[in-house]
Amino acid sequence: MTGPTPGRRRAPSMSPELRRQMIVRSTLSLITEHGLAVTTGRIARAAAISEATIFHVFSDKDELLDACVAEAARSDDVVYELADIPLDAPVTARLVAAAGVLEAYLTRVGTVITYLEAGGHGRARRYSAAPAGGMREVREAFDSVVASLAALLGPEEESLRLPAPHIAQAFFDLLFARTRNPDYRPHHPQLVEIVQLLVHGSLAGSSQAETAGAR
Incomplete structure (x- = not known):
């Protein structure tokens, strides 16, 4: 008889600042390649996060684009x-x-x-x-x-x-x-x-x- 399967460890949560940087850098890379045709859905896929996460960090796409310029x-x-x-x-x-x-x-x-x-x-x-x-x-x-x-x-x-x-x-x-x-x-x-x-x-x-x- 085998024992209980050990639970899978959850990956450590990412700090808000690190998540923000990851989203911005993913967006910058996509802007350079595709211009403003980039959607928040594509950004989310590139950053391996949900689209909703982007709007937890940034109030809207304009704020994200401002952060990209900065x-x-x-x-x-x-x-x-x-x-x-x-x-x-x-x-x-x-x-x-x-x-x-x-x-x-x-x-x-x-x-x-x-x-x-x-x-x-x-x-x-x-x-x-x-x-x-x-x-x-x-x-x-x-x-x-x-x-x-x-x-x-x-x-x-x-x-x-x-x-x-x-x-x-x-x-x-x-x-x-x-x-x-x-x-x-x-x-x-x-x-x-x-x-x-x-x-x-x-x-x-x-x-x-x-x-x-x-x-």
Whole structure:
């Protein structure tokens, strides 16, 4: 005679924050592949949860899409990579390296925003208007990247024509606009030209005196 069959152990429950992250990451992956044709049913299948679970975590699909933009804009890894660029390298080399780091990040953010705009997700239009617009999380992520870019200009602080944060913001805006261009190609030689233009100006042999006289 055999004894009673031992009961099956239940898998440990997932914390609300971990479940939220899983849903967002599953949605991001599907948006990149299918755009806004993604349904909550498909998201649920990808995340191996019930569709009702999604609406226990998010009030509606718009809130989920907002969370996807915020997740795509997270900049922790970018900030760490920018901090690893040696400050004793020439300034042009530093900015070219920084641009390379930012390309993947800005392409990731831009791809998600483009899909949301194409589907008429209203709040996404504010994200593309300016890096400072949109949700608090997105704004803070962009601000942290700009601050890291400004830190790369520290060795030249005394000789800069504008404050380092202003130059860093202009550089960030230029790179972001570049990745939104339909003809954008990553790692294009133009990237080096953009950095050279930023560092040396647009006039051959220009001087600070000439620049001051034009103000």
